[in-house]
Amino acid sequence: MRYASPLKMDRQLVLGSALAFFAACTVERAAPDLRGQDVRLTILHTADIHSRLVPYRFAPGSIDQALGLDPTRCHSATYCPGFDMTNPSRCDCDFGGIARIATIIKRERSHAARSLHLDSGDAFEGAPIFNVFAGEAEFRTLSALGLDAAALGNHEFDKGATNLELQMRKWAAYPILAANYNFYDSKDPSAPKLGTLVQPFVIFNVDGVKVGVIGMGNISSLESILYGGNTLGVQPMDTRQTIQYHVNVLRGQVDVVIVLSHLGLDEDEGVAASMILPDQNQEAALDGVDVILGGHLHIVLNPPKIIERVDATGKVTGRTILAHSGAFAKYVGRLDLVVHMTEDPQKTRSYVKTFDYQVFPVDGTVPPDADVENILEPYVIAANRNLDLTREFGEIPGPSKVVRNDPSGGDSQLGNLVTASMRFRQGVEADFAVTNSLGIRADFEVGPLNTEQMYNVFPFDNTIATVFLSGDETQEMFNFVARKTADRGCRTQAQVSGVWFDLVCSDPQKGPHAENIFIGDHCGHCRPPTDPGYDPNGTCRCAPLNPFGSYKVAVNDYIANGGSGFIVLQRNTTKFNTGISLRDAMIDYIDTSIPPCQAAACQALCPNSGVDSACYRACESKACIDAAAEPHDGRINIVFR
């Protein structure tokens, strides 16, 4: 075999490199002349993916159906193998999935002259793949589908700032933005160095259209960052000032300014508008933001809001387009902007003349993208192996699913199940239990209940903590729950077991508060006869709250540490973290305390099967979470006056 001399090889390589360089550079063209023209800029938008990288079972409600998430679309042999028309609710129609999103992104990019894909944050937390891989799979797949930039969501911190830094360094191939976070410049070598990774903004030159994207992290749900010296190393900055500062920096350099936000809807509206109400700030409106792409609230704004800015005299001075594109990988938004490019940047600026917005549902009719699916596959296999995700231990026979939010606004069946599992857990055995409603992230859908769904419903790795509260402290805690509930459309922000109370959402004299608090179960007949929740049948066996009494309370460790504003728990010095996983406690409670399905339910679930069939035997062996299992019973009774 002959070898080329090293020198000769180098020469060949250099020559080849030069040829390649110039060949490649011959395709480079001068920047297009866009002066005075209308140009399409397409923004593909995702938000709050929450680790739903793998399609999941879910029954869309009326709002999702109106947005195109139609379960009947997958009721065919093509999309739903083994679909049984005699029992359509049993079809495992699944939704979401990052490989499907990749297909939509690629398709829509091919239908656009100039495009960007932006994500509004919270890619982490919400499915077991995050519990196992801590964000690696999310960053890798989002990078693979060519995401251009993302806002930093609050759940990106769920496994700590150090984990976020590690995952970003290793796997995130796109800029992550948060202009309103000032990262501590710590000299401590062990402290996270997020400040070196997270950017305030990024500028894209999309074939002649310059786009400035300012990222805004969440503040309202990261209450810990409001305290100095927090472990996340983040100091939040004023929203309006931060945006105005960066708009001032960018506006003269770019054609379009986009705020990529994880602030939340109210905050997004506040950014765009002024003088919404007389009691709100009367500052001059923010000028120069063309588009806000938001997240955090898990809603779809279709059509987007058009927020006009008015001055003190009521004159309209500009407008901002505000779009939210849903959550849990259920939708991809497409915002087409018609950008009128300025003739002379020295005299005038480019502006968004008009727009169009569409949302594409991510359902079984969208084929998965093979490249992204290949990246995902080893994570799925490993997560299944580690967590036994397909193990079924319960059955929701229907016809109704087990809901986390009761239509009454009071206690819910799922909330009652969760808090019962906390309270009665061996080693806990508390007088009553309290958890925050938002810690329960989804309903139990009709059908088999397996480990994977438990991770979707309880994604947080929270544990049970116990705390001793006096009666006065208990009253203070439920007063806080009432105030928080009143602000959120009077839908209870806590779920309880072993305690009953009236949650007064409005009271002209006392404001929102809790009253008629009784410790025990089935306390409806303890209420005053004039009370809406009074149960005339039975004898009161519950004790009214004793202000001087001491109660052992089971709570989750998140609120025990002051999360969601439970300051009364945060300052308590009797806290004890049992280390018992909330999710494990729930699985054990269902396994051991809820009786299996009866014959009638199993016959309905397995309509074409005999009693010896695998379906029937599996049904009989699982806990049956029907309407009788810890139903809504009015323990949190909503009252207005």
Next chain:
Amino acid sequence: MRGAAVLLVALLACVEQKGPVRSGAQSIHLNITAPQSLGTRDQPLQSRNVTFDVDLIGPDGKVVPVDRDLELYTWFLGTLGRNLGPAPSDLSRCRGVLPAPIHVTQGSAKNISVTLPLAYGPVNLWLEDCHDPGASWAVGASDPLWFPYPTIQNVQQPLDLATFDYRIFADSPLENKQVQIDTSPGGQMVVTSVFAQFYTVTDTGLSSFSSLDVYSFSKPRVQVGDVIVGQSLTGAISEFVGMTELNFPLQRIDVAHSPAPLPPPVQMTIADFNYGADAAKAARLESLEASVVELRDGCVCPADSSYDQFQEWKLAFKTTTGNYNCGRNYSMTMSTAGVVVGWDPPQAGRHVQVARGVLVNLAGLASKTSGNPFSFFVLHPRNSSTLPAGTPPDLVDAGDTCTPM
């Protein structure tokens, strides 16, 4: 090794520098030639006839001499309408399915005349090159043509009352639009009720279809009697079980004129609700959606399954024979739970002198497949503490008893 590094650098550099493939049109120039004035917010257009010229512009800023079919839409209130008509569907827009209305020859088309559909606020004509194979996806939009903003009546009133489907009561012509609502001439938009998750507003200058339900999800940031500034009330219109709603609202309060006197409640009898197959009668009920109405002389019925399920109870009114009848045609469904103190659970036989409240209709199809319509009305009395001082309560007890049947 060194050579490999050079190669890598060279390739990287060229990948960085390489621009996207660009050919054909990159922009569409749409120039309106008539009318000469496009109107303003304060002086909107009346005529809907528009004439315009079109040029396809290439990367060099010059007209591209190609023949193309272009798709034409109108944009108003936040969404596109297909071919000057209803909103495009995912399956028809830019799929080459429907004929494209605009043909350009050698890159240009002149003196194209169209008549715009009913449209409100600023309207853009929107042209795009997405119809033919090898589309450039270039787009162009006209400067805005200004038309009057919609009033509550424009949101609520079906376009054609003659074909109004009274079985399902879901017929807002602006459904799925992001509306910006103006006050009618001489009227005021007054907040008439505030509940935990929604409020209602009535335009006092309108004689019918004058009220709207504004669903805020969280506690509304308005008070009963507040006057809302014209054109400041914005949100998306949707039909929720037959009820027209404005969702995700924003509004500004006219502090100088608030609180304003509340419009008087609409006096009704239970017979007004028995529309049967009478479309005109049903249309009147539709026109009163979200209004405050008043009924007199009722009798509380015993709680039934709807109380167990929805915490709603029935108020019976007299038949021609003088009996209080709890049947469907003589009773009104009442919703007081969590709002009005002292009326839950219902005390059968309680005689009600006056029952006022916001009128909500719930209607639709029982399921997509059955096609069976359902429809009934619910009266939502307001919490007294939300009403201005001196306003009588919505539910007034007559002080004696009655016998519901």
